Amino acid sequence: MTARPANAHQARLLRLLRDGGPNSRAQLGDQIDLSRSKLAVEVDRLLETGLVVADGLAASRGGRRSHNIRLAPALRFLGVDIGATSIDVAVTNAELEVLGHINQPMDVREGPVAVFEQVLSMAAKLKASGLAEGFDGAGIGVPGPVRFPEGVPVAPPIMPGWDGFPVREALSQELGCPVLVDNDVNLMAMGEQHAGVARSVGDFLCVKIGTGIGCGIVVGGEVYRGTTGSAGDIGHIQVEPDGRPCACGNRGCLEAHFSGAALARDAEEAAQQGRSAELATRFEAAGRLTAADVAAAAAAGDATALDLIREGGNRTGQVIASLVSFFNPGLVVIGGGVTGLGHTLLAAIRTQVYRQSLPLATGNLPIVLGELGPAAGVTGAARLISDHLFSPA
Secondary structure, eight states, X not given: OOOOOSSHHHHHHHHHHHHHOSEEHHHHHHHXXXXXXXXXXXXXXXXXHTXXXXXXXXXXXXXXXXXXEEEOTTOOEEEEXXXXXXXXXXXXXXXXOEEEEEEEEOOGGGOHHHHHHHHHHHHHHHHHTTSOSSOSEEEEEESSOXXXXXXXXXXXXXXXXXXTOOHHHHHHHHXXXXXXXXXXXXXXXXXXXXXXXXXXXXXXXXXXXXXXXXEEEEETTEEOOOSSSOTTOGGGSBSSTTOSBOTTSOBSXXXXXXSHHHHHXXXXXXXXXXXXXXXXXXXXXXXXXXXXXXXXXXHTTOHHHHHHHHHHHHHHHHHHHHHHHHHOOSOEEEESGGGGGHHHHHHHHHHHHHHHSOHHHHTTOOEEEOSSTTHHHHHHHHHHHHHHHTSOO
């Protein structure tokens, strides 16, 4: 995609078509503050760029029927969500509908070169399947703090070898298109905002509980990243003075006491100490345990597994309660791999938040699981790059 909108009006039209799908000139005019003649001029200019195309006649509203307009159907965005232990890559159209999605295991600790070789291989597979001839832009999520303007990870605790790596620049050269890079939980928030449970909410928190823990903060419909890009790094809020050592170098962080990795470690300890026959059986069979094993044991009624989930939910809820009192969001979304623990985890988080935060902040506060699962990150990544490309150059 070489064209960009020439002004804010054109950018607004492109985003309306992205978020609402094909629309008539008349309906677009109802949503944007332009005279009919000025609207016609801006739409015609967008048609000339090839960013939008005519899409047949709209339903009659009386008088002469208007033509529908839609984003160019050939536009393709690449969404990449790099987690601690896996990679999701997807192709979307201009309306951010996921056309193809691949997930593969990958340890982020293998470093940026190995990870991006995998990403490029997965993107090539999607292209070879006929979903895209090329990409008009790509959004990339990584599980650590990112200096957003430069697209560079900064001292990410669970990503050795990534500090300062020029992710945006390197992938832009390889893919031949514009690239933006952000923290993975920010992209999860954007995905849930675009097509998930947060569609109608302007101010919300999106907490991702996976190998680590992070929080996307959305204010007035926009992701808040902070001065240096580290906003929402709640996994490193201390919940236990002089507690367990954390990968960040401190002790007692939430992430050290409850995350996918911490839960697996606690489950293995319970299995080895004979506190759970269910977990012990699974540990003997596989030689290791994961959060999914704890979820399965809890579903089978194992008391120890249920206690581990509740304890972790209580700790997480304590941190979220403080955030709710401070930020007063309209919604809290819980996502990430550990959400396979389901409603036992959600109930523990809700109990702590509703108990500890003021009634004014929690009286009408939904705390819910995300709707999109793994698609949230790649949808958010596509949303990130489309926001950029659908802005005036």
